Amino acid sequence: MRLYRIFLLLIFFSSCYTTTQLATTSAVVDITRADAGNAKKARPRNVVLMIGDGMGLNQVSAAMYSTSEPLALERFQTIGIHKSHSADDLITDSAAGATAFACGVKTNNSYLGLDPQGKKHPSLLRQAASKGYKTGLVVSSTIVHATPAAFFAYNTNRNAYDSIAADLPGAKVDFIVGGGKKYFDRRKDDTLNLITQLREQGYLVTDYFEQDYASWTVPDVPRVAFFTADGDPLPVVNGRDYLPKASVDALNFLSRRERKGFFLMIEGSQIDWGGHANDAGYVITEMRDFDRAVRAVLDFAERDGNTLVVITGDHDAGGLTITGGKQGDLECKFSTGKHTGGCIPVYAYGPGSDAFAGFYDNTQIYHKLKKLMLD
DSSP states (O other): OOOHHHHHHHHHHHHHHHHHHHHHHHHHHHHHHHHHHHHHOOSEEEEEEEEEOOHHHHHHHHHHHHHHHHGGGGGEEEEEEEEEOOSSSSOOOOOHHHHHHSEEEOTTTTOOOOOOOBBBBBOOOHHHHHOOOEEEEEEEEEETTTHHTTTTTHHEEEEEEEHHTTTHHHOOOOOEEEETHHHSOOSSSSOOOOHHHHHHHTTTEEETTOOOOOGGGOOOSEEEHHHOOOOOOOGGGOOOOOHHHHHHHHHHHHHHHSSOOEEEEEEEEHHHHEEEEEEOOHHHHHHHHHHHHHHHHHHHHHHSSSSEEEEEEEEEOOOOOOEEEEETTTEOOSOOEEOOOOOOOEEEEEEGGGGOOEEEEEEEHHHHHHHTTTT
């Protein structure tokens, strides 16, 4: 009798397990189908790619713990991780890192828009422009610095600024804000006046000497280029304040003119420079400035409903570590004056954002964006 009861119990538990397994399998199938259905609908009209140069997780953490106010980055629910190495080095530089994002290929350090064999790969920005999308670049470095340059230039030398500048008119970017005016009108390599070329293409070109960006109203013209400095723009602590406003200006300018959508790249360039200088204060102030731009972009995307926002760094710079202190008064140390090889967080919001969860190569940011926006 006892053996008979045990036998019945075994049959009962086996039945429960099978039923639960079937229900679980069914639920997984339903969820997968639902995700696939959402993915088909999740096609953004606009894409904003924001790059914090030198922004690893510790730079984000330092900015977060430096203030009692939550960062805009903390609003993101979809988070991934990318592997940042370049084709020829475990430690990437900004040129190879940005080329991975812009063109979808691993390349050698210092290369822009080229694979290791020197073959050109048109960037997302160039491809979007060729298909009728409006495009923009807003940076807190020179416009010919490695990260923005990867979206319009082809060069094996990221420091060939005159040559890089000569590629900009051909990319037909609709909204441009950044430093580096001297590479366009007082060049060392030749006597070209690229500002004249831009004006002949319908750009309104102006600069920091003519007016302060903070009080400037973007005019109703087809294309705009505003040079914020002759060379490198100032750090935030020395008075630079245009990145959040320029980000909003770019969104408004492009959205008013687009018929198919727009692609905008915004870079917080000098987070990296603070890392190289081993200056935690520099890193944190640049991070918080970048986060103000993130807040403005995220607010726009929430209102718009058709804009995908993807935010990441190209690499860590300085190997910053929080070693102690308290919120608002951190103790930080650095392990190097160069870049490090750590993996980098990715934050995404908007239509198609689920594609950016998980662990993947930095080149996949290009491929995911291209599939969502252009394919």
